Amino acid sequence: MQWRGRRGSRNIEDRRGRRSTGKAASGIGGLGLVAVLVIGYFLGIDVTPLLQGGGLTESQEQAVSQEITQADRQAGEFVSVVLADTEEVWAEIFRDQVGETYTPATLVLFKGATQSPCGGASGASGPFYCPADKKAYLDTDFFVTLEKRLGAGGDFAAAYVVAxxxxxxxxxxxxxxxxxxxxxxxxSQERSNQISVRIELQADCFSGIWARYAQARFNSLERGDLSEAVNAARQIGDDTLQRNAGRRPNPHTFTHGTSAQRQRWFANGYENPTIQACDTFSAQQL
Structure with missing residues (x-):
């Protein structure tokens, strides 16, 4: 992905290296919290639905003071450029397809742990979006997890996560x-999971739209970039994650969609770059 030398976003809130005291846990307590964080860390999934909907019930205090490395700085610059790309792309799409003005999100970079209105954020919980403050939260160490643990390396795979x-x-x-x-x-829990799958697959489809527009607008894609994104979508499919965790895939517990579904909807957004084409909620077959 060609990203160097391009505009970075001003909507970055960089909390890395900041010494702060916060409460590490969300409304999920005890073993439930531990299970969520372990799943988030080893499987790299978005646990936002599990972190939302409750106040802080644990009061375990954390003092955070992290050194910012050169790799951290470069990752921050990369994320800033990708975020800027999303801002320009979605501003254009909202103008042309929705007839409204797009208001960008703020992206919070942190290292180790931080706080959000949706609960405590940590590197273990993976990247997530909190609708309460309209901010996305990302520990860029997740890119290492994505490559080393999930087999989804490459800068465009990382860009797909941001998108x-x-x-x-x-x-x-x-x-x-x-x-x-x-x-x-x-x-019910089963029905809630089904809706969650449609939410996530639509986000994958929107990511495909972004990739198509980014290529047209910035000529940023290089050979192999789309394959990196599709591979990332495959590696974080619910069935693949459960299988790699030594469990038999259980569709009733899926919250993000299968590998095939995630790949298909990303490709659908890239090939049919309209919001309407990403209506997963009306789709008879995912």
């Missing part, structure tokens, strides 16, 4: 996320 979280902000701006989460709260 996916910003896609949740797009859903929020369109009013989709609020409505979907409201229905989830009134549904």
């Amino acid at each position: 996916h979280e910003i896609a949740h902000h797009v859903q929020n701006e369109l009013g989709i996320l609020v409505q979907a989460n409201r229905i989830r709260q009134q549904s």
Whole structure:
């Protein structure tokens, strides 16, 4: 991916290296919290739905003071450029397809742990979007996890992660996320998971739209970049994650979609770059 020398976003809130005291746990307590964080760390999934909906119930204090390395600085610059790309792309799409003005998200960079209105954020929880403050949260060490533990290396795979979280902000701006989460709260666990899958697959589709527009606008894609993104989508499919964790895939517990579904919807967004083409909620087959 060609990204050097391009504009970075001003909507970066860099908390790395900051010494702060915060509460590390969210509304999930005890073994439930431990299980969520372990899953997030080893599988690299977005655990936002598990972190939302509750106040802080644990009061374990953390003092955070992390050294910022050269790798950290470069990762921050990369994320800033990708975020700027999403801002320009979605501003154009909102203008042309929605007839409205796009309001960008803020992306919080942290290292180790930080706080969000959706609960405590840590490197273990993976990247996530918090609709309460309209901010995406990312510990860039997750890119190492993505490559080393999940087998999804490459800069465009990392860009896909950023684009996916910003896609949740797009859903929020369109009013989709609020409505979907409201229905989830009134549904059974199985039905809630099914809605979550449609939310995530739409975010994958929106990521595909972003990739198509980024190529047209910035000529940023290099040979192999799309394959990196598709591979990342494959490696973080629910069935693949469960299989790699030594478990038999259980569709009733899926919250993000299968590898095949995630690949298919990313490709759909790239090939049909319209918001309407990403209507996973009306799709008869995912």
